[in-house]
Amino acid sequence: MTFTVLTAEFVTESNTFNKNRVDYDAFHCLFGDDAIKERGNANTELAGFCDCVRDYGWNHIHVLSAESDCFVVTRDAFDRLGGAMIAAAVAHKAQLDGILLALHGAMVTEFCEDGEGELLGRLRAAVGPDMPIAITLDPHANVTLKMCELANIVVSYKTYPHVDMRKCGRQAGDILQRAMKGEIRPRTLRVHPPMLREANSGRTDVGPMIDRIAKAIAYEKEPGVFAVSINSGFGCADIREVGPTVTVTYDGNETKHRVFAESIADDIWEKRFDIIDYFMPVEEAVEIAKCYKSDQGPLIIADYADNPGAGAYGDSTDLLKALLDAGVMNAACGPMFDPETAKQLHGHKVGDHVKVKLGGKSDPRFGGSPLELEGEVCLISDGFYTGDGPMIGGLHLSFGETAVLRVGGIEILVVSGGGQMLDLQQFRAFGIDPAAKTVVALKSQQHFRAAFEPIAGKIILCDSGALCTTHLDKLPYRNVQRPIFPIDRDM
Template sequence: MTFTVLSAEFMHETNTFNRNLTDYDAFMERFGYFGADAIRELGDANTGLAGFCDAERKYGWKHIHVLSTAAEPAGYVTRDAFDRLGGAIVAAAAKHKDSLDGIALALHGAMVTDFCEDGEGELLERLRQVVGPDLPIAITLDPHANVTPKMCALANIIVSYKTYPHIDMRERARQAGDILERTMKGEIRPRTLRAHRPMLDEANSGRTDVGPMIERMAKAVAYEKEPGVFAVSINAGFGNADIWDVGPTVLVTYEGNEVPHRAFAEGLADDIWEKRFEVINSFMTVEEAAAVAKTYKRQNGPIIIADYADNPGGGGYGDSTNLLKAMLDAGIADAAYGPMVDPEAARQLHKHKVGERVRLSLGGKTDPRFGGAPLDVEGELKLVSDGSYVGDGPMVGKLRLSFGPTAVLKVGGIDILVVTEPAQMLDLQQFRAFGIDPAAKTVVALKSMQHFRAAFEPIAGKVIVCDSGALCTTYLERLPYRNVPRPIFPLDRDMRL
């Protein structure tokens, strides 16, 4: 029997402290493809759609793909954007509902709109109103999802990525497709349970390259081989969302007796809670990071300085100046820095010719309280570009992406990548496409929390991390939470369960 499956990708990680709303254009500017165009662009890359396409070929599905879109993490998703994009998915489900056997969605799990806290739950509810309670729905999630009870009630199958940096999006979507196929055949009747702890996020934001998440993931994979178990998902949560259902969760997609599966999930959740003080990273101040970089003697590669706090991949503005100022004050040379998200500066630089000396105000324009005020700098314009690049690393390999109008300004001994559109550094081509070879530098400063490691650790002689005080600061108590349930860790560090 040939099954008909409707699919879509609709992803956003919403930092509710970011003042910039995420509108329809924000989705289209990063990437927005519809139907066959999406399959052509994303169907053979590390994407959820590629995994669904793998399942289509494996099982001979009739595949109806609606759209693929994701906006860079920022503030609330607007109702207009949600209604136009989520509405297109719901409209397609309504159009084909009489022939549909299943739905497969690649979501993030931390979307917050300007009219509700649970964007994914809202989408699933609208779909259920159209297709009814019995049609199987499978979803994939980023492990930084804030998974709500509503999401678990409305999706039969939930599969989260098992890696951070995320290099298994395609694999997890393929897994979700395998479970969906068995469900459509009537072999299984899966549902998903949820265990949760009162924390903003897991102590190390879900790192899977080191630390306790390695053992947790090994247990999850082993438990998926148990009878009646189809997927185990460990979600670190996303603490920059000021919502009620924030925090780490453990999910088991299963059938049969809930009791043993509930006990397993609660045991993993207990481990997350019990290790809440065991932070792996040692976060330097920007001055400390600059001092280390100043004395670094290059041997096997550059020293990589990762500014966790100004991570555009977590909703940071990307225009923090504190680390750059510290590097300039220290007189660091043979260095690269990026990105500095400053559309105004990028436009100004595009008015000049390569080789000219340019003086301008750089960075710190969005909200100087988080990460520092604008810097008055003067340097040589090394390059101007439309900002386009094609990734070649493990996360975004083969994907065509863009920073928007981009320039490289050399100030002192630092090549500064000045961009228009925010994006965290997770691929070497984000430097190389603009004439900067990070592997040849002595110092590379970049804005990313963890994803940079997939591409940059292999070229690094040393990696250090710092907190510039920007919007994704690791000191969450500095953020103005109003909606999270209290008590909650780490805002209430002495709380007990």
């Protein structure tokens, strides 16, 4: 029997402490075949869906692939993008056998804390209670009860950096195929310890998550178990159901599976103080940079707190200022989000000497004020690049208007479109070879490791005090359920 499956990707992670909002025009959105052409053979969930289409012979209706910066989503954007998905489900309801969605799991809208739950609720109202719905999630999802009640199948990536998104999409599609055939009647249970996030934000390359993921994969081989997802949570969302979760998609009696999920959740709670990473202050990071010898590869300084991929503004200046003040040479820094300065630099030509007021414009309280700098324009670009690393290889992306400004011994990548550093081409496409630098300061938390770890001589993490600071007690939470760790540290 040939099944008809509707698919879509609607992916964003909302930092509720960021004052910006993402509207419809700010989403990078591709529709139908255009999305399949761009994303159907890369490290994307859509590629995994397309693998199932080919292998199972599905009739495939792909609505859209949309992703954005990590801000709260406007009602208009949610209604238009979600509405396109609902309209397609209604239009094809008579022949539709299943729905397969790539979501993030930490979307907050102007009118709702649980964007994914709201979307699934509207879908259920359109197609009824019996149609199987499968969703994929980022491991930093804040998985809500509503998501688990409305989606039969929940599958999260198992890697951070996320190098298994295609594999995750395929796993969800395989389970959906069995559900559509009537072999299984999957549902999903959830366990949720009272924490803002897992102690190490879900790192899967080192630490306790390695063993947890191994146990999850082994448990997926148990009878009646189809997926085990361990989500570290997204602590920069001030919502009631924030935090880590363990979910099991299963068929049959849930008691045994809930015990397993609780054992993983208990381990997350018991190891809540076991932090692997050391997030050094800017001053300490720069002292290391001043003395660093690049015989074995560059020193990578990751500004953890100013990661645009987690909703930071991406324009903090404290680390760059300290590197400049210390006279660090043969260095690169980026991306520095500053559309105003990028536009100013586009009014010049390569080789011009210019004065700029760089960065620190979004909210100087988080990571520093604008820097008054003089430098040389090294490159002017439209910002387009093609990834070639493990995470975004083959994807065509853009920083918008982009320029490279050399100040002292540092080449600064100035961009007008947000995005964290997670691929070498995000430097190389703009004339900066990170492997040839002594010091590379970049804005990312963990994803950079997939591409930059192989070229690095040493990696250190820096907390510049920007919006994604590791000191969560400095953020003005109002909506989270209390008590919660680590705000209520002695609970």
